[in-house]
Structures are given as structure tokens and as C-alpha cells.
Amino acid sequence: MRYLPLLWAGLFRKKTRTILTLLSIVVAFALFGLLQAVQAAFESGADAADAKRLLTTARYSIIEPLPMAYQRRIEQVPGVVGVAYADWFGAKYQNESNAFPVFAVDPARYLDMYPEFTIARAQREAFVKTRTGAVAGKRLADRFGWRVGQKLPISSEIHPKTDGSMNWEFDLVGIIDADDPAVRGNTDMVLINVAYFDEARQVGKGKTGWYIVRIADSTQARGISASIDTLFMNSPDETKTQPEKEFAIGFAKQIGDIGALVTRILVAVFFTILILTGNTMAQSIRERIPELAILKTLGFSDGKVTALVLAEAVLLLILGGAIGMGAAVAAMPALNGSTGGRFPPLFVGPETWLLAAVVAAVVALVIGLPPALRANRLKIVDALSGH
Amino acid sequence: MTVLVEIRGVTKVYQRGRERIEVLHGIDLDIPSGDFVALMGPSGSGKTTLLNLIGGLDTPTGGSIVVQGRRIDRLSGGELAAWRAAHVGFVFQFYNLLPALSAQRNVELPLLLTDLSAAERRRRARIALTLVGLEDRARHRPRELSGGQEQRVAIARAIVSDPTLLVCDEPTGDLDRATADEVLRLVQMLNREHGKTVVMVTHDPKAAEYARRRIHLDKGVMTGEPVSS
Numbered sequence: 001m002r003y004l005p006l007l008w009a010g011l012f013r014k015k016t017r018t019i020l021t022l023l024s025i026v027v028a029f030a031l032f033g034l035l036q037a038v039q040a041a042f043e044s045g046a047d048a049a050d051a052k053r054l055l056t057t058a059r060y061s062i063i064e065p066l067p068m069a070y071q072r073r074i075e076q077v078p079g080v081v082g083v084a085y086a087d088w089f090g091a092k093y094q095n096e097s098n099a100f101p102v103f104a105v106d107p108a109r110y111l112d113m114y115p116e117f118t119i120a121r122a123q124r125e126a127f128v129k130t131r132t133g134a135v136a137g138k139r140l141a142d143r144f145g146w147r148v149g150q151k152l153p154i155s156s157e158i159h160p161k162t163d164g165s166m167n168w169e170f171d172l173v174g175i176i177d178a179d180d181p182a183v184r185g186n187t188d189m190v191l192i193n194v195a196y197f198d199e200a201r202q203v204g205k206g207k208t209g210w211y212i213v214r215i216a217d218s219t220q221a222r223g224i225s226a227s228i229d230t231l232f233m234n235s236p237d238e239t240k241t242q243p244e245k246e247f248a249i250g251f252a253k254q255i256g257d258i259g260a261l262v263t264r265i266l267v268a269v270f271f272t273i274l275i276l277t278g279n280t281m282a283q284s285i286r287e288r289i290p291e292l293a294i295l296k297t298l299g300f301s302d303g304k305v306t307a308l309v310l311a312e313a314v315l316l317l318i319l320g321g322a323i324g325m326g327a328a329v330a331a332m333p334a335l336n337g338s339t340g341g342r343f344p345p346l347f348v349g350p351e352t353w354l355l356a357a358v359v360a361a362v363v364a365l366v367i368g369l370p371p372a373l374r375a376n377r378l379k380i381v382d383a384l385s386g387h
Numbered sequence: 388m389t390v391l392v393e394i395r396g397v398t399k400v401y402q403r404g405r406e407r408i409e410v411l412h413g414i415d416l417d418i419p420s421g422d423f424v425a426l427m428g429p430s431g432s433g434k435t436t437l438l439n440l441i442g443g444l445d446t447p448t449g450g451s452i453v454v455q456g457r458r459i460d461r462l463s464g465g466e467l468a469a470w471r472a473a474h475v476g477f478v479f480q481f482y483n484l485l486p487a488l489s490a491q492r493n494v495e496l497p498l499l500l501t502d503l504s505a506a507e508r509r510r511r512a513r514i515a516l517t518l519v520g521l522e523d524r525a526r527h528r529p530r531e532l533s534g535g536q537e538q539r540v541a542i543a544r545a546i547v548s549d550p551t552l553l554v555c556d557e558p559t560g561d562l563d564r565a566t567a568d569e570v571l572r573l574v575q576m577l578n579r580e581h582g583k584t585v586v587m588v589t590h591d592p593k594a595a596e597y598a599r600r601r602i603h604l605d606k607g608v609m610t611g612e613p614v615s616s
Contacts, residue, residue, distance in 0.1 A: 002499055002505065003499065004490070005488075005492060005497070006492075006496075008494070009485065009487035009488050009492070010487060013486070013487040064430075139449075147501045291481065291483075291486075292484050294483045294485065296468065296498070297444060297471065297477050297483075298471070298472065298496055298544075299468050299469060299470075299472020299473070299497060299500050300468065300500065301464070301465045301468040301469070301472045302464055302465070302468070304500075305464070363468075365420070380439075380444045380445070381439055381444055381445045384444075384479070
């Protein structure tokens with residue numbers, strides 16, 4: 001702390017130059033925070049995946065249905081401790097653009113399978129007991145202004161009712177949410193009670209979309225997956241079972257490899273920052289050679305002067321990084337609001353802060369080390385005589 | 388009077404590319420404690436080189452330099468830095484203040500290397516500035532001060548850690564006569580009233596008159612015996 005005024009004075013010796021450099025770092029880190037948030041949102045499905053959950057789908061296509069009767073057979077596979085299922089409803093609400101996932105589920109089994117989803121106890125009981133019941137994710141409910149107790153008219157693009165109509169109506173009995181922001185994106189859906197849905201639909205009765213299987217030991221995931229798939233081998237409805245995380249990653253990659261895209265953009269941004277800031281730091285130190293020589297004259301050791309120059313780079317990156325990341329965090333509510341809930345919630349998590357700190361430290365080291373070494377080698381007599 | 392600086396057979400050779408430049412040729416010199424010595428001579432005579440060696444800014448090629456019983460020519464870079472911080476105050480022709488720091492902060496700089504608290508550092512810097520008559524300029528940056536004032540701040544910085552030895556390299560070379568006399572009177576006062584041993588390089592015979600002794604160098608050797616004022 002005693003050297004802070006000295007560092008500060010050195011850093012802001014040329015205010016305009018330092019502020020412009022600082023601004024470029026702020027922008028780089030704001031971009032870093034935002035892009036990391038987008039990446040985290042895309043990967044939230046995989047991040048929220050439970051290692052003890054497996055997904056069983058039809059072997060050749062996830063849109064092929066599977067018999068509901070598989071449930072009991074899967075439950076009997078050694079190592080399996082719970083089974084739930086879900087069926088794709090293919091919903092649209094009011095107009096084409098309001099599409100969101102609606103899953104027909106056994107309420108108790110499904111909610112037990114996802115303990116990370118939060119729902120009021122009374123609402124859960126209402127969902128279990130109400131055949132026409134539905135629960136909606138909080139962000140979705142907020143987006144459309146839904147209230148518990150209201151009728152929820154939803155059209156299906158896939159499932160006609162027995163009367164031929166595609167228009168369904170459910171009773172909204174509860175709201176689901178999640179405490180973890182990485183999980184919250186997965187609650188952007190409506191769950192409907194399969195009991196009513198299966199009875200009222202015209203085709204596909206007794207079938208479901210996929211199974212979610214809870215196992216006792218995550219290290220047995222491969223073996224249990226194979227056991228399940230073996231069970232239905234050579235049947236008309238063969239299965240493909242895989243850990244939930246693998247399924248989520250594969251699903252996200254159908255949109256594009258967001259991670260690789262974000263990494264490439266950030267590498268380009270920080271490479272530019274490295275060159276710009278490195279050049280500015282080198283110039284700043286070059287101009288202050290006599291001042292550094294004076295510090296050495298006064299008794300500052302080579303190591304201390306080296307540390308001061310490095311610390312200046314670190315201070316610059318801490319300031320720029322913190323302001324930039326702060327700006328990214330501050331922008332989140334507005335960005336989340338502007339997407340209207342159509343995109344998983346953006347957030348800057350602790351991992352992103354940690355990664356930002358590592359990036360800042362590496363950049364500080366790379367831009368600070370060359371001038372610091374120059375300062376280290378500086379000979380007082382030569383520097384003071386202008387050599 | 389005890390000898391503070393004892394120089395024996397000191398030589399200094401610089402290598403500039405392939406060229407070997409011998410600047411000092413076997414200097415022998417004793418500087419007693421409390422002395423005020425003016426090193427004089429034409430440009431290139433080696434006086435600044437000798438001053439740098441006495442102040443521990445450079446190391447001799449040959450010979451020995453003992454200050455207060457310690458051979459400083461054998462100290463490592465780190466040891467020499469610590470020794471300078473504790474025992475030597477420096478005053479240069481162009482003041483060499485840090486332009487981004489106030490006068491107060493400039494004077495505090497050597498104290499950053501001590502264990503003193505921030506309050507104590509401030510107090511001592513304030514005393515040093517008072518001693519040079521600039522207590523009311525503590526918050527001013529160097530560019531807001533005149534040349535004479537800047538040099539007085541530099542002197543305050545040189546004495547703030549209470550060094551035994553004050554090393555001055557052309558301290559009045561950039562000042563007008565009247566201001567130069569003010570600065571020299573201040574240095575003289577530090578020598579006479581505060582017991583600082585002063586070694587000063589100067590071209591200026593009038594400046595040299597403030598010293599107790601004058602030593603002439605020419606082409607790297609001392610010429611004649613020291614002259615007392």
C-alpha cells in the first residue's frame with residue numbers, strides 16, 4: 001500500500017494516454033464478460049446436467065416416440081433408482097413467434113427427477129392432482145403475464161385432440177423456478193400432466209418422447225446405459241441412452257460451437273489489447289528511464305524497481321478489468337430484459353470472474369515484463385547521463 | 388577529525404564498444420567527517436565519475452573505497468542500494484524530481500524504503516521542507532516551482548533520511564547567480580550546522596568558495612594538493 005501513490009502517479013503521469021489505454025482494457029473486459037455470459041447461457045444445459053441422470057431416446061432420432069411401457073422395464077435395470085419421462089408437445093401460444101417447450105410429464109416423477117427446480121409445495125400437490133394441470137417457468141410466466149389459477153390456452157403443432165382440434169387448454173396451477181442462474185434457463189418451459197394429455201390426444205397414445213433415468217452411481221453411467229439399450233435391442237423401438245451432459249452438449253452444438261466462436265473472438269480482442277497496451281507501457285517506461293534511475297539512486301533495489309513497473313501493469317489491468325467486468329454485470333438486467341425471456345438468462349458467474357482475473361494477470365505479465373526487465377537492467381550512471 | 392571516505396588507488400575504465408576509456412587513474416583521497424569538498428576540473432576530467440563512485444552509484448575498476456569503515460566497492464548491487472538509502476543523499480544539476488509527485492511526496496520517496504509509518508514519513512518530509520524553507524510549497528508539483536525551489540526540494544529529499552554524506556553534482560549548474568548562492572548557502576548550512584559531509588562537483592569557482600576544500604582533477608588524476616578555503 002505504501003507504494004500505491006507512487007504507482008498511481010506513474011500510471012497517470014500522462015492522463016489522456018492512460019485513460020485511453022484504460023478504456024480499451026475496459027471495453028475488452030466488458031466484451032469478455034458479455035461473451036462469457038452468452039457462452040455460459042448456451043452451455044447452461046450441460047452445466048446444469050446431473051451426472052446421475054441419463055437420457056434414453058429412440059436410437060435413430062430423438063423425435064421418434066418410445067412406449068410408456070418401457071418405464072417399468074428401465075426401473076428394473078440394476079443401478080437405476082428412478083425413471084421419469086417427457087413428451088414434446090410442440091406448442092405455440094397466441095402466435096407463431098411465441099414458441100416455447102411444453103412437455104407432457106408425470107408430475108411427481110418429473111419434479112422428483114429435477115430437484116434443482118423449485119416449486120411451492122401446495123402448487124406441486126395441485127399439479128399432481130389436477131389432470132388438466134400445468135406449471136410454467138417463472139421467466140416464461142413473467143414474459144406473458146400468466147398468473148396461477150388462470151386457464152392456459154396453448155396450440156399444438158403435433159398433437160390433435162380426439163375432437164381433431166389443435167387447441168388445448170390447461171389450468172396453470174404452479175410456477176417453477178431455480179435458485180442457480182445456470183439452471184434457471186432450463187425452466188423456460190411449461191409442464192403439462194400426461195394423464196390428461198395422453199387421454200385427450202388423438203394419436204400416439206401410450207407413447208412418450210424420452211426417458212430420464214436416475215442412477216445411484218455416476219461412475220456406472222456407461223454400463224447402465226448399455227444395459228438399458230440392450231434391453232430394447234432388436235425391438236421395434238430401440239433406444240440410445242447417454243449421460244444427460246453429453247446429450248445437452250450435443251443438443252447445444254446443433255446450434256453451433258458457441259464456445260469455439262467466443263474463444264476466437266476473445267483471443268482476437270486480447271491479442272489487440274496486448275499489442276496496444278504493451279506498446280503504451282513500453283513507451284511510458286521509456287520516457288521515465290531517468291525517473292527510474294533516480295529511484296535506484298535513492299536506494300530502490302533493482303528488484304524493487306522491477307516490481308514497481310510490473311505492479312503498474314497489474315494496477316492498469318486490475319482497474320480496466322474490474323471496470324469492464326462491472327460494466328458487463330451492470331448490462332445484464334437490461335440485456336435479459338431485452339430478450340424477453342426468449343434466450344436463456346445471461347449472468348456473470350464466479351467462474352467468469354476467476355477467468356477474468358487469470359486473463360488480467362497474464363496480460364499484465366506479458367505487457368509488464370519487457371519494460372520491467374529493462375528497468376531491472378538499467379544502470380544508474382548511464383541513465384542519468386542520457387546513454 | 389575521523390576519515391569518513393577513504394579512497395585508495397581507485398581506477399575506472401569504461402568500455403564503449405571496442406574502445407577502452409580510462410577515466411580515473413589511481414586516485415587516493417581522504418575526506419574527513421564533516422568536510423565540504425568541492426571537486427573541480429574541466430569536462431572529462433573524471434570528477435563526476437569520482438563522485439558517482441563515492442556515492443555508490445558505480446563501482447571502481449580497481450582500488451578500494453571505504454566509507455565509514457565499510458568497503459563499498461565490494462558490495463553487491465542490492466547491498467549498495469541499501470547502503471545508499473541509509474547513508475547518502477544526492478543532489479543533481481537538473482534536480483531530478485519525479486514530475487508526477489508533489490514536493491511532499493518527492494521528499495518522502497527515500498522514506499518509503501524504511502519501516503516508518505505514513506504519518507511519520509509525512510512528518511519528516513514536512514520537517515525537511517521546512518529546513519529548506521519550502522513548507523508552504525509541499526503540495527506543489529515540480530512544474531509549479533521555480534528552478535531554485537526545485538533544487539531546494541531535491542535537497543530536502545537528500546537530507547530527509549538523515550544521511551551522513553551529501554553528494555552534489557553541479558547543484559547550481561542550472562541556476563542564476565542569486566539563486567545559486569541561496570542553494571549553496573543552504574548546502575553550507577547543512578554542512579556547518581547539521582554536520583553533513585558534503586562532496587560537490589562544480590565548474591563554478593564561486594560555488595567552490597562555499598566548500599572547505601577544493602580538489603582539482605585533470606585527465607583522471609588529482610592535480611596538486613587540496614586547497615582549503
